[in-house]
Amino acid sequence: MSSREDIEADLARIALGDRGAFERLYRATSAKLFGVCLRVLDDRAEAEEVLQEVYIQVWAVADRFRPGLASPMTWLITIARNRAVDRRRRRRPTVSATTADGGDLLADFADDAPGPERLAEAGDDRVRLARCLGELAEDRAEAVRRAYLDGETYAELADRFGVPLNTMRTWLRRSLIRLRECLSR
């Protein structure tokens, strides 16, 4: 895996139209972004299409990346996750509601909790995020994870946790506020 500096340097070169830098960035980051797309979409063909869109976007807007504001991986993950969620939202609701569980692909991600090794190699922010999620009740933290990593909607979350939609929204908003308080401490 390339360092943050390597990825930042490649993004700067990509903004100037450097293909070599683009391919290097792709090799260094595509497995992570593909994992993120797969997790949201749970469909290989769709995830491949979205991944391709993600890198086309990266090629087109690399000059918009501002080093120092966000880490380059965060920037890339946000693009991939948001594109995948957009794709998921465009499906017919019946489809997205039934893919939330099961499926072979999901088995690959069954072990969601970061192990001690992962925590050790993650930055301070990541450790803090894990700790702050840990301060939430287990089902509330799970709802935040589902919303981000699986791109679930309020309707899907309400279904999953067996509460009315408005209750789900209140619940999640409160959890996010608590999370923010903890992250800002």
Added chain:
Amino acid sequence: MTAPGDERDPAGGDGGDAALAAEYALGLLPPAEAEVVAARAAADPAFADLVAFWEERLAGLADEVDPVPPPDRVLAGLRRTLFAERDRPWWRKLGIGQALGGALASALLLMLALNQGWLGPTPLPPPAFEAEIAAEDRSLVIAAAYVAEEGALFLDRRVGAALPGRALELWLIPEGAAPVSLGVLPADALVRVPVAPALRPALAGALLAVSDEPPGGSPTGAPTGAVLAAGPVTQL
């Protein structure tokens, strides 16, 4: 510690802006509400900071996702889409306001022409006009160049596509006049669109736009669907 944006929260309320920014970052808002919030994020830096805060922090959750190497065909597809010899680097230069030197441009255009099969007896000259037809959120980006000697626009669709079961229609909107259709765009990323002789003088100062239309294009002769992308034509 007070984080940015907290002062906006109604006392004892439900988290106000911070929660709204989180919902937006998570993509939980209904489309209409998301649009309003997107406009707000574009106009209100403090709110934009809140959205950025969430995007950054939540991206940390991706640590839980194992990397999965994508199949080779994804990179192969990207090379085809982005780097096909015929549309680089000449096309890459479009829309960023840079005209190439004549000799280089001609050579590349010749290659382009050979590849596309519309070659006349002499190399193509550099374009006279260019435009970037882009959506505000850049979900659709088309570079366009007009080669006077060919009487044609060359388009390179770089980002985005027609919605399923819909078509993209290209419009020329001369200054102070109604849109004139230049036709429905085929699925290819790179296309040549002839411009009728009567329309050519209207290119200077015009706008190029792309609208969402039923298959086969607008039945009325005027755009019927949303205008997805637009951009001014600039002289080179």
